[in-house]
Amino acid sequence: MKSERFQKTFFLTRFSFKRDWLRLSVWTVVLIGLFVGVAAKFNGLYGSKNAIEQIIKTLKTPAMVSLFGKMPSGPYTTADVFASEMTVFMAIIAAIMNFYFIIHNTRGEEEDGILEMIQAHSVGRLSNLSAALLEVFILNLVIGLIYSLGLQFANLAGTDTNGNFLLGLGLGAVGFMFASIAAVIAQLTDNSRTASILSYLVFGIMYIARMITDVSHSKYTWLVPMGWVEKFSTYKDNNWLPVLLMLILSIIMTLLAFYLNSHRDVGSGLIATRAGKSHASIFLRGPISLSWRLNRVSILVWFFGIMILGATYGSVFNTIGDILKTNPMMKQLLDTKAINAANILIIKEFIALLVIVFAVLALVPGISLINYLKTGESKGYLEIIHATPTSRTRLYFSTLFLATLTSIAVFFGGLYGLYIGGNAVMSHYLDFSIFLRSFYGYLSPLLVLIGISAFLIGWLPKLVAINYGYLILAFFIQYFGKLLKLPDWSAKISPFGFIDKVPVKNFDIATFWWQIGIAVILIGIGYIGYRRRDLIIN
Amino acid sequence: MLNQNVPILHIDHLQKNFGKFHALKNITFDIYPGEVFGFIGPNGAGKSTTIRTILGILRASGGRATIFGKDVFKDAVEIHKRIAYVPGDVYLWPNLTGGEIIDLFLKLGHSRHTLKTDELIKKFQLDPTKKARTYSKGNRQKVALIAAFSTKADLYIFDEPTSGLDPLNEEIFQKEVFNLKKNGKAVLLSSHILSEVEKMCDNIGIIRNGEIVETGSLAQMRHLTRTTIKVQTQIQTPELLSMSGVHNVELGNNQTVLSVDSDYLESVMAYLSQKQIVSIQATPPTLEDLFLRYYDSNNGGSNNEK
Incomplete structure (x- = not known):
């Protein structure tokens, strides 16, 4: 009975690898390149005692703790710096990768009707789910092992073999843990979109929870599964307990997913789809309203999600913006007014670092809305629309309009959340104009990225997804550029690199206009391409 | 309103290449007002490509196609004001209901939800409150058909519209097409179901490997066999x-x-x-005989048998 339910699991796993090999390879290469590439540079970056001391000072500020997690106690080596800078970040990327593969290969396959055809053969009920889990398990294991081996070869000052394997395999384990969580969520909903939204929601809550516990009482971070990665204490205590916890949670989640899967019908979820209206509301009448109607839930989730993230970051302002905490000597050197000014400056520096996070996150829903012109086309959803008097011009600009508006609104929401959250805890009022300066400053690079997607839609529709890659690259350079001492020219690869550190620096109107110019040109060229090309047909 | 002697759809040596692949080599036919034109051919012969080209979804590589005398690509928007289309595979947004999608299609075509729409919903026995996610293939086709039939158009294009319908619904479809014909509308019906084409169509075009190999009425074609x-x-x-x-x-x-x-x-x-x-x-000879005559031969030369 048992084996019958798992019939052909290994065959399906092999088949999945064959089907996904390109995507699997791209993810693996990118992740390993990122991790091992950074590791290889680290001895040069933080080889000297002086350099280590400097960066540790930065990493110990509450602002950095909120982003990268809490540092174990010293003394520190190059390897310690590496572990504290990379662990949380790599865990986030691992979550994104695992969500993608699990949801795509379970609920996605089911939604497309592929599972039905597979299940009609002598294939066990749980085979598809277990094959998908097995696939990502192997993926995470291989990536984790290569991380470990890469660390062995990089041979950072202060590493030990135990720590190398702990960090590598631990990151693999956290990836699989997120995969198993997504596998459960994929059983609950009856479509992959909702499954993705819910998975990221769970992830977002964990991320925020670990951030709050990190800056306040870091022992509570043990309560957050995502926070376990910070508890490896790599190269210090080399604690394998978090890895064990992750595996236990993964097993529980896997069993739960199996249970839920065998207690439901193919195509259905536990959260049922309700009936709706028999008539369209008067608002549903054109491309903009259609796009809104299709995406309103995810747009609202993005908007409020980012706003809450902003408010959470804001709520640590009082810890961050207290220079006396990290530097008690200051009290003797500066008067209250000067200390206040110094505190505000620290907060502004922190905001300048966060803006890039909000801007990049805000672009995700915008780019995804634009890319619908391609995915909707290739999946056939837009075929009837194209046969109506709706012109391509209207469809293109309507979509761009909603996408741009969404990105700007989500971006604004993040900063507004930051403003609200910050002022809730600060004794010293932070004027909204500080936040607006960041908002205006990042508006133009935001539009350039939108423009790139518009251009791709018009001329290279099959490659629209590469803008996400560009976005991640831009984020990586902005976020890690200083920490990894990347060369100055690297910042100029993305439009974000041309923006002065707002709100610390002033908003530069000239940069704003030339970037807007580029965005408009990209959108215009994209329009010409979109108007004259074949639509993609399946 | 429509001149009976001027074709609504005029296709003249239409060609379409996808890279090196010649999907359409030579498509030529006309459809006149009040005419139901059957478009038949095996899978992959170029039926849907032809239809998508005359809808302006694909850009022709050569030849000319006009609807209402206007260029199908350049004047797509003008033309689409007076046509209704049901694709072969109907994909509907899973999180909208059937009713919402029907209304949306009507609005996009500058039409409105009328009594006729309600009547069609009833006839086809569609539950418009259900989310499209829960519809079967046949029900998705019904949504597109209801929207098309309640649109006031001059040319109706159906790409294998009944492949998912049960015999009762198929009959409703046929009746609606007869009504269109009676009102002087032109209909392009691509189909695999030869009995349906035989029953409904005034003229037939047979397409093979991207070429129209035969056009004419069934009677004329019979003459050739x-x-x-x-x-x-x-x-x-x-x-x-x-x-x-x-x-x-x-x-x-x-x-x-x-x-x-x-x-x-x-x-x-x-x-x-x-x-x-x-x-x-x-x-x-039935249409099936005709059809097989054009397709059964492996050498591709149907003419040398005549």
Whole structure:
């Protein structure tokens, strides 16, 4: 009975690898390149005692703790710096990768009707789910092992073999843990979109929870599964307990997913789809309203999600913006007014670092809305629309309009959340104009990225997804550029690199206009391409 | 309103290449007001590509196609104001209801939800409150059909519209198409179901490997083919084996079966009538015979058989 339910699991796993090999390879290469590439540079970056001391000072500020997690106690080596800078970040990327593969290969396959055809053969009920889990398990294991081996070869000052394997395999384990969580969520909903939204929601809550516990009482971070990665204490205590916890949670989640899967019908979820209206509301009448109607839930989730993230970051302002905490000597050197000014400056520096996070996150829903012109086309959803008097011009600009508006609104929401959250805890009022300066400053690079997607839609529709890659690259350079001492020219690869550190620096109107110019040109060229090309047909 | 002598759809040597692949090599046909045009051909012959090209979804590589005298790509928006289309595979947004999608399509086509729409929903027995995610293929087709039939258009394009419908709904579809025809509308119906085409279409175009190999009415096409005759005679008829225009003769003791080219029917009948006919049964070629005649031959040359 048992084996019958798992019939052909290994065959399906092999088949999945064959089907996904390109995507699997791209993810693996990118992740390993990122991790091992950074590791290889680290001895040069933080080889000297002086350099280590400097960066540790930065990493110990509450602002950095909120982003990268809490540092174990010293003394520190190059390897310690590496572990504290990379662990949380790599865990986030691992979550994104695992969500993608699990949801795509379970609920996605089911939604497309592929599972039905597979299940009609002598294939066990749980085979598809277990094959998908097995696939990502192997993926995470291989990536984790290569991380470990890469660390062995990089041979950072202060590493030990135990720590190398702990960090590598631990990151693999956290990836699989997120995969198993997504596998459960994929059983609950009856479509992959909702499954993705819910998975990221769970992830977002964990991320925020670990951030709050990190800056306040870091022992509570043990309560957050995502926070376990910070508890490896790599190269210090080399604690394998978090890895064990992750595996236990993964097993529980896997069993739960199996249970839920065998207690439901193919195509259905536990959260049922309700009936709706028999008539369209008067608002549903054109491309903009259609796009809104299709995406309103995810747009609202993005908007409020980012706003809450902003408010959470804001709520640590009082810890961050207290220079006396990290530097008690200051009290003797500066008067209250000067200390206040110094505190505000620290907060502004922190905001300048966060803006890039909000801007990049805000672009995700915008780019995804634009890319619908391609995915909707290739999946056939837009075929009837194209046969109506709706012109391509209207469809293109309507979509761009909603996408741009969404990105700007989500971006604004993040900063507004930051403003609200910050002022809730600060004794010293932070004027909204500080936040607006960041908002205006990042508006133009935001539009350039939108423009790139518009251009791709018009001329290279099959490659629209590469803008996400560009976005991640831009984020990586902005976020890690200083920490990894990347060369100055690297910042100029993305439009974000041309923006002065707002709100610390002033908003530069000239940069704003030339970037807007580029965005408009990209959108215009994209329009010409979109108007004259074949639509993609399946 | 529409001039009966001016074609609504005019396709002249239309070509479409995808890279090096010639999907459409030479498509030529016209559709006039009040005409139901059947477009038949096997999978991959280029039916949907033709339809998507005349809808301006694909850009023609050569030749010319006009609807209402306007260029199908450049004037797509103007043309689309007066056409209705049901694709072969209907994909509907999973999180909208059928009713919402029907209304949306109508609004996008500058039409409105009317009594006719409600009537069609009832006739096709569609539950418009259900999310499209829960619809079967047939129900998704119904959504597109209801929207198309309640649109006031001059040209209706159906790409295999009944492949998911049950016989009852298929009949409703056929009735609605007859109504359109009665009102002087033009209909392009691409289909695999030959009995449907035979029953509904005034003219037929057969497409093969991106080329129209035959157009005309079924009667005209029949003229090009053979009638099957089963005959019983008192006197033996061995001469049939050598008569011109006679094929596939099976001489039996009781019954003889033969195929006759339409042009030779008269001479063959004259010959048979001298042989004391006991019983005779003549079957005109069905569309299926026609179809198979064009597709069965592996060498691709249907003409050398004539």
